[in-house]
Amino acid sequence: MRARLPNFFSIKQATDLVRIGRDYDGGYLVSQSDIEKSDLLIGLGICDDWSFEEDFVRRNDVEVVAYDASVNFRFWLKRVIVGTIKNPFNLYAFRKFLSYRQFFRGKHEHIKKFVGLNSLGNIHCTFADVLNETNSKNIFLKIDIEGSEYRFLHDIVANEERITGMVIELHDVDIHLNKIEQFINQFSLNLVHIHANNYAPIRADDDLPIVLELTFSKYSDVSADHKLPHKLDMPNNKNCSDYEISLND
Template sequence: MIKHLEVEELAFLKPEIYYNLTRFGSVLDGGYVLPYNSVVEADFLLSGGVSLNSDFENALTIINSNLQVILVDGRISIIKFFILRPFYKLLKNMDFFPFVQSYYFFKIYKKSTFIKKYIGSSFSIKEMLASLNNVEAAKTGILKLDIEGSEYDILDDIVAHKEKFNAIIMEFHYIKDKLILLKEFTSNLNFKIVNVSVNEVGVDENSFPHILEITFLNPTYNFNSADFVGQNRNNIQGRDLFLLDFA
């Protein structure tokens, strides 16, 4: 059952209608909505906060095999999470799914640059861009961030380098407490908001979302909306548990 939400304080996030949106990755957490052509035309993907789910990153490289991928996650120990953990889960619970996660992680890992750092004051967007093989040749790309609240530490950094991205997907945590920062960021970024999804962790007692996943589109890029694939997640046909209704 989809629960519809009307939250007046979030009216500033009302998405523009855009018909070229596709969901890449998992059905729920670990999947994100992007313009299809933004993937086709991108030179690189900067992915911060990979964790155990690499479905999104793998999906993008299927669409664009030339995509240069930078994976950044300070929490991940490859040996612990993707080698030892599957065998532990198998022996304890007869759970084979961690082996699937490991397979897909190593599938993207072998064609990517993996950096074990926490994005924020110790590792910036500028440094992520500098990790590309040829920064000048990599003219435009996609930024995806799911960094558990640390996104608020680098908002100015993102704005400073926004011209490098044709699309930005970010997961924003602690929405109610960080509402002013989110408003300031969307204003300073000045990108088109084309999708807003409520993360399935849900809402508080006042039906205010805890986490939002937002897709921003660079207004300087004129993507061809004729190549429609998939479905905008922020509507009744999507797989959401919660939907924000905008007037």
């Protein structure tokens, strides 16, 4: 299926893209150069998939800080109990919990907070709060937080000198196009890859994909030649074909 984007999404494709994370949903294309230049990976949003973080540290054994308040004791208790009731011989949920405990220890930290909202509660924090917790000036960002990303795009721009690369999932693109355009124009890192999430629909009147995965790079060599999807891309929904993206003139 074909999708179209406004021309402000014009990309300079990185020549050293690698796929990080699991196959299909949860994997992203990023620049190998940015991975190598990073000394900290900050992941905003993990749910039950930290394959991106695992792959990243296999390539560069950096400190990892992941933020997600939805993953807590009740989350795992429910997963294990429901999985056992459905099939007592299926140990998937329990193995997943063990994988979580094995990865998030030592210099891999999981902070049980949602990022984006400046609230009175103790399960939210701002993006500024996240950055204030580290002195690193070589941060790679992975952001998939179901719409809260729009609350701090301006803070990403304000701290771009500390960011080596970023992959960000943008939700409800149709109602945030102006914010996205402003962000792309202001952010100094190159937009080096775009992938449309095929779990989300395409708007009928102009073929606009509603959820996008954007990759930005500081250190990669780039080329004006590109084809979307990239040969390393995979559809998020493996049962449907990937969206073929073109840009409006």
